[in-house]
Amino acid sequence: xxxxxxxxxxxxxxxxxxxxxxxxxxxxxxxxxxxxxxxxxxxxxxxxxxxxxxxxxxxxxxxxxxxxxxxxxxxxxxxxxxxxxxxxxxxxxxxxxxxxxxxxxxxxxxxxxxxxxxxxxxxxxxxxxxxxxxxxxxxxxxxxxxxxxxxxxxxxxxxxxxxxxxxxxxxxxxxxxxxxxxxxxxxxxxxxxxxxxxxxxxxxxxxxxxxxxxxxxxxxxxxxxxxxxxxxxxxxxxxxxxxxxxxxxxxxxxxxxxxxxxxxxxxxxxxxxxxxxxxxxxxxx
Amino acid sequence: xxxxxxxxxxxxxxxxxxxxxxxxxxxxxxxxxxxxxxxxxxxxxxxxxxxxxxxxxxxxxxxxxxxxxxxxxxxxxxxxxxxxxxxxxxxxxxxxxxxxxxxxxxxxxxxxxxxxxxxxxxxxxxxxxxxxxxxxxxxxxxxxxxxxxxxxxxxxxxxxxxxxxxxxxxxxxxxxxxxxxxxxxxxxxxxxxxxxxxxxxxxxxxxxxxxxxxxxxxxxxxxxxxxxxxxxxxxxxxxxxxxxxxxxxxxxxxxxxxxxxxxxxxxxxxxxxxxxxxxxxxxxxxxxxxxxxxx
Numbered sequence: 001x002x003x004x005x006x007x008x009x010x011x012x013x014x015x016x017x018x019x020x021x022x023x024x025x026x027x028x029x030x031x032x033x034x035x036x037x038x039x040x041x042x043x044x045x046x047x048x049x050x051x052x053x054x055x056x057x058x059x060x061x062x063x064x065x066x067x068x069x070x071x072x073x074x075x076x077x078x079x080x081x082x083x084x085x086x087x088x089x090x091x092x093x094x095x096x097x098x099x100x101x102x103x104x105x106x107x108x109x110x111x112x113x114x115x116x117x118x119x120x121x122x123x124x125x126x127x128x129x130x131x132x133x134x135x136x137x138x139x140x141x142x143x144x145x146x147x148x149x150x151x152x153x154x155x156x157x158x159x160x161x162x163x164x165x166x167x168x169x170x171x172x173x174x175x176x177x178x179x180x181x182x183x184x185x186x187x188x189x190x191x192x193x194x195x196x197x198x199x200x201x202x203x204x205x206x207x208x209x210x211x212x213x214x215x216x217x218x219x220x221x222x223x224x225x226x227x228x229x230x231x232x233x234x235x236x237x238x239x240x241x242x243x244x245x246x247x248x249x250x251x252x253x254x255x256x257x258x259x260x261x262x263x264x265x266x267x268x269x270x271x272x273x274x275x276x277x278x279x280x281x282x283x284x285x
Numbered sequence: 286x287x288x289x290x291x292x293x294x295x296x297x298x299x300x301x302x303x304x305x306x307x308x309x310x311x312x313x314x315x316x317x318x319x320x321x322x323x324x325x326x327x328x329x330x331x332x333x334x335x336x337x338x339x340x341x342x343x344x345x346x347x348x349x350x351x352x353x354x355x356x357x358x359x360x361x362x363x364x365x366x367x368x369x370x371x372x373x374x375x376x377x378x379x380x381x382x383x384x385x386x387x388x389x390x391x392x393x394x395x396x397x398x399x400x401x402x403x404x405x406x407x408x409x410x411x412x413x414x415x416x417x418x419x420x421x422x423x424x425x426x427x428x429x430x431x432x433x434x435x436x437x438x439x440x441x442x443x444x445x446x447x448x449x450x451x452x453x454x455x456x457x458x459x460x461x462x463x464x465x466x467x468x469x470x471x472x473x474x475x476x477x478x479x480x481x482x483x484x485x486x487x488x489x490x491x492x493x494x495x496x497x498x499x500x501x502x503x504x505x506x507x508x509x510x511x512x513x514x515x516x517x518x519x520x521x522x523x524x525x526x527x528x529x530x531x532x533x534x535x536x537x538x539x540x541x542x543x544x545x546x547x548x549x550x551x552x553x554x555x556x557x558x559x560x561x562x563x564x565x566x567x568x569x570x571x572x573x574x575x576x577x578x579x580x
Contacts, residue, residue, distance in 0.1 A: 054392065054578055073397040081393035083579070089387040091303050103295025104396050 003027040004151055004183045005051060009059035012046045020046045022207040031180040033197055036187040037277055038204035044187040048155045052081055064150060080149040085137040085157045085169060090129035094122055094139060101143050113146035134165040145176050154186040170197055195273035203280055210280055219270040223254045227266035235265050242279035253279040296404035297412055306370045311417045314366045315424040322431040348442045352450025355428055360421045360458045367417035371409050375476035376487040378405045386579045398574040406567060409473050410466050425451045468521060471559045474566035481573045
């Protein structure tokens with residue numbers, strides 16, 4: 001299995017000292033949907049821009065067998081990228097958008113894009129400025145879905161969109177885009193919304209990866225225990241890395257703790273990605 | 286190769302979608318120029334009924350000159366309009382995509398920075414001037430036709446000879462424009478440089494550096510070499526070494542008016558030095574766009 005993205009010691013400095021990204025090591029395999037999750041300013045966008053060759057970086061980075069710093073133009077034939085699905089140039093006519101991508105992208109299938117748009121309210125004669133944010137999202141999807149790219153990179157794609165549009169965007173991606181040859185790297189800080197579609201999560205905080213795991217291993221490594229006040233001290237003896245009290249009941253988060261013993265103290269479960277993220281961030285703070 | 290051609294054509298078309306003034310301005314002004322004579326008042330041509338009084342030979346010369354004069358008028362007007370549109374376009378060319386945050390969309394497609402910048406350069410230096418020239422080639426005959434319809438008494442002059450005279454002027458105008466494109470290419474590259482660098486108001490980025498330098502020179506050296514240099518570059522015919530051959534009626538744009546000596550002008554060192562400077566600036570523009578994004 002050759003990695004789609006391979007990063008070794010990926011570092012990005014602004015100025016002399018400040019490291020926006022500090023020596024990241026990670027690898028993304030084919031067919032994975034990886035969520036790069038972090039707070040604002042944690043370094044998510046810097047990682048994305050390095051992967052796409054949009055910013056200079058230090059360290060080693062290999063994307064689809066290419067070096068993004070020197071082979072950006074060739075790379076973009078196999079990579080699709082959406083920064084903000086609701087942003088397309090306002091003066092662009094839908095028909096011209098299709099003609100443009102067809103003219104510059106060898107792997108664009110115009111019939112597929114038109115078929116996708118036919119099922120929406122977007123007309124070929126519309127200009128982008130006449131479209132609602134939801135419709136711009138549909139147009140963006142039509143363009144991206146019609147490109148046979150091996151890697152799709154999404155950087156906070158649904159920021160500022162309403163829930164309905166966001167949900168439809170991700171559902172379309174899952175249903176019409178994903179297959180075993182395609183890979184998605186997506187950044188967001190709205191964890192709870194995309195965790196159901198991810199196969200892997202990476203948490204980034206202050207330029208460092210604080211978690212990098214397949215979703216299915218979260219249950220093996222992490223446990224969430226909910227106890228009443230009477231069991232709290234006993235639960236704490238297993239050294240939770242984080243806890244949260246709501247309405248007198250406390251949720252404690254453990255890494256590598258004995259599950260059978262924890263189960264005797266209260267309600268044992270697997271933390272959601274969102275809970276795990278919050279717990280990890282509290283620990284780091 | 287055809288793939289590359291169609292890609293470049295796509296990039297050029299994209300510019301005309303965004304900057305509609307590039308093709309609309311010459312068309313609208315051309316259209317107005319055609320309609321104007323039809324709306325015009327009862328204008329009298331100087332010689333009254335020339336076809337009756339003059340001999341055939343002089344009438345032919347007059348109609349030929351009339352054709353030349355209208356073609357020069359039309360091309361100068363459309364050329365001026367095109368220059369204005371190109372000026373605005375250049376300032377916007379690498380700034381608008383950051384202002385409207387669409388730059389990451391353009392960069393998400395397999396189009397290199399060199400292709401993007403060179404397509405924009407081609408729009409400014411070749412496609413738009415050529416388009417204006419093409420409009421002129423259509424507008425001048427239409428104007429001639431409109432005048433023919435409107436002014437009965439001048440039909441002896443406004444005839445096939447006027448059409449021929451106009452069209453024969455076109456290649457000469459094309460040479461003037463080619464020279465202009467090469468001569469003014471440093472300005473074009475400078476405006477693109479301002480556009481790619483600007484955080485806001487690209488015009489300020491274009492004007493401030495030379496204006497500041499001129500002011501500093503005036504204050505500390507009490508001289509104006511830079512202003513003179515830029516002025517002469519903007520209006521090369523004010524230079525003392527401008528090769529103007531007023532004695533050659535054959536090559537003249539207008540008979541008797543003479544014309545520049547192209548042999549001398551096209552081999553002029555400062556013309557090609559300017560082109561080289563423009564090329565260097567364009568290279569810089571390509572490098573600068575590499576890491577431009579929406580921040």
